[in-house]
Amino acid sequence: MKLLLMVYLAACGPTPSGQVRVDEDTGPGVSDTGQTVEATPDPAHWVVGQSGSLVVIRTGAAPHVSRGVRAYGLFAPDLEPVAGTAAAWCMTGGPCADSWPTAPGPFALRPRPEGLGLVSSWVGDAIVMDRLQPTYAFDERTGLGFYRDVRGGSLGVTDLEFTFEHRGEWGPFDGLIQVPAAMEITSPQIGSRVDLSADTVAFRWTPGGPGQVYLRVHGRSETDQMHVLDDDGEHDFDLRGAGLTDASRVALSLGRYLESGPVDVNGNSLSIVGASEQRFDRVCGAYPEIAAPDAGWPGQFDPGIGLPYGFSMSFTGMVDGGMLHDYFRGAKEAPTSAELRVDVYDEMFDVLCSLHYDASQVSPAPPVLQRLDFQKLLAFDVDAYGTWELQLSEGVNSCGPAELTATIRSPDLRDYFIDTPWRLQFGPPSELMGGDYSLYLSPDGTTAYELEKLTAYRVSTCDVVESPAVVLDSRPDHATGVQPGYYESYNPGRILLF
Numbered sequence: 394m395k396l397l398l399m400v401y402l403a404a405c406g407p408t409p410s411g412q413v414r415v416d417e418d419t420g421p422g423v424s425d426t427g428q429t430v431e432a433t434p435d436p437a438h439w440v441v442g443q444s445g446s447l448v449v450i451r452t453g454a455a456p457h458v459s460r461g462v463r464a465y466g467l468f469a470p471d472l473e474p475v476a477g478t479a480a481a482w483c484m485t486g487g488p489c490a491d492s493w494p495t496a497p498g499p500f501a502l503r504p505r506p507e508g509l510g511l512v513s514s515w516v517g518d519a520i521v522m523d524r525l526q527p528t529y530a531f532d533e534r535t536g537l538g539f540y541r542d543v544r545g546g547s548l549g550v551t552d553l554e555f556t557f558e559h560r561g562e563w564g565p566f567d568g569l570i571q572v573p574a575a576m577e578i579t580s581p582q583i584g585s586r587v588d589l590s591a592d593t594v595a596f597r598w599t600p601g602g603p604g605q606v607y608l609r610v611h612g613r614s615e616t617d618q619m620h621v622l623d624d625d626g627e628h629d630f631d632l633r634g635a636g637l638t639d640a641s642r643v644a645l646s647l648g649r650y651l652e653s654g655p656v657d658v659n660g661n662s663l664s665i666v667g668a669s670e671q672r673f674d675r676v677c678g679a680y681p682e683i684a685a686p687d688a689g690w691p692g693q694f695d696p697g698i699g700l701p702y703g704f705s706m707s708f709t710g711m712v713d714g715g716m717l718h719d720y721f722r723g724a725k726e727a728p729t730s731a732e733l734r735v736d737v738y739d740e741m742f743d744v745l746c747s748l749h750y751d752a753s754q755v756s757p758a759p760p761v762l763q764r765l766d767f768q769k770l771l772a773f774d775v776d777a778y779g780t781w782e783l784q785l786s787e788g789v790n791s792c793g794p795a796e797l798t799a800t801i802r803s804p805d806l807r808d809y810f811i812d813t814p815w816r817l818q819f820g821p822p823s824e825l826m827g828g829d830y831s832l833y834l835s836p837d838g839t840t841a842y843e844l845e846k847l848t849a850y851r852v853s854t855c856d857v858v859e860s861p862a863v864v865l866d867s868r869p870d871h872a873t874g875v876q877p878g879y880y881e882s883y884n885p886g887r888i889l890l891f
Contacts, residue, residue: 703889708732831846
């Protein structure tokens with residue numbers, strides 16, 4: 394087998410520096426180079442009578458669980474159509490409520506508003522805080538213009554000072570946000586998943602501290618719930634009473650909520666909310682099992698167009714518990730097969746046709762210990778890679794019958810790949826590829842070839858991939874050495890020759 398490196402040159406141009414992929418816990422994808430708002434430094438042009446919402450949420454609290462802090466700000470003539478409280482959190486994926494009750498029990502949430510085209514007033518280039526600096530961002534998908542900062546790590550303080558610039562439309566202001574300290578949760582174990590097939594989930598925590606204790610059920614907006622809890626350190630959440638089943642695609646978050654205000658800011662009303670919460674994803678249920686259907690052959694390869702010369706491979710699929718799984722592309726979409734795709738090239742490296750195999754029909758395998766990088770053998774860090782032995786079925790073939798050669802011994806190119814003991818492996822990339830992960834392929838279990846970059850996403854609903862609701866997880870999957878979540882390879886950089 395020969396190896397050829399293909400270098401692709403893409404047309405270069407300016408790209409939004411703030412473009413991100415995020416889930417309901419980090420807000421929508423935004424570009425901070427989107428709409429612009431003109432500065433109005435003259436106090437005569439300061440606005441009055443507007444409403445504002447400023448929210449800071451502390452997330453996570455333990456090793457192997459994503460820790461961080463998120464800050465959102467939204468300022469407009471009227472936020473009542475959005476939510477009566479914490480409007481900035483509502484519009485970025487949090488709860489939407491008329492008010493936050495103090496009496497224990499469930500309370501009603503509003504549907505998340507859509508299509509408002511709500512663009513925040515300009516209160517400065519940034520809202521200056523301790524280690525945060527929310528800057529103006531515009532989400533082209535929803536038409537929402539707001540202030541946003543999302544960072545990893547711990548906040549370090551519970552009293553967070555903030556400042557509005559003098560030249561902003563709301564004028565200068567210095568204020569304080571009280572952010573509750575991270576809760577000391579003893580049950581469920583931090584970083585574990587909750588079993589929705591049980592009747593209840595036992596929540597236990599150390600009571601005391603400022604803020605109202607709450608339990609949030611969140612997933613798709615129609616299943617979102619909020620429950621205020623007594624701060625007595627224990628609550629057995631009735632899953633069935635809440636209408637949840639083991640098939641509910643939701644997460645549970647336990648936290649504290651502290652609202653102050655409204656505060657007068659030069660004739661405008663500002664609501665200030667600090668929250669601290671710990672998220673628990675659900676135990677993944679049964680994944681779908683989808684077989685790639687067999688497909689008839691098209692016509693013969695046309696020598697005038699091109700003959701098989703080389704191929705590249707790509708991969709998509711869900712990783713959980715050390716296994717590869719099929720998945721749903723969107724909760725209401727048909728199940729999708731985890732796929733190993735082979736693109737066949739001619740001598741000019743134009744794609745002739747493709748083969749598709751069900752990649753979930755695999756078994757974990759020992760890692761391939763050598764990587765071939767420009768004919769140089771490099772050793773692998775065994776613990777850093779996930780490796781599977783492929784068990785390819787007939788798959789889908791859009792290629793016509795091939796001419797027999799010393800290498801291609803069957804007119805059906807699928808046989809070439811089925812008869813080869815492939816191992817699929819992914820983990821840290823070489824310096825050539827860069828990025829977070831790379832896809833490696835071994836035809837013999839001894840030497841692996843780096844083929845493509847891989848993108849890894851955490852999927853809170855286990856078997857459902859809903860763009861843009863995806864973000865990299867931080868919890869290692871010890872069964873494989875790779876992260877749990879959804880993986881997708883792209884931008885083939887190398888072509889193997891038949």
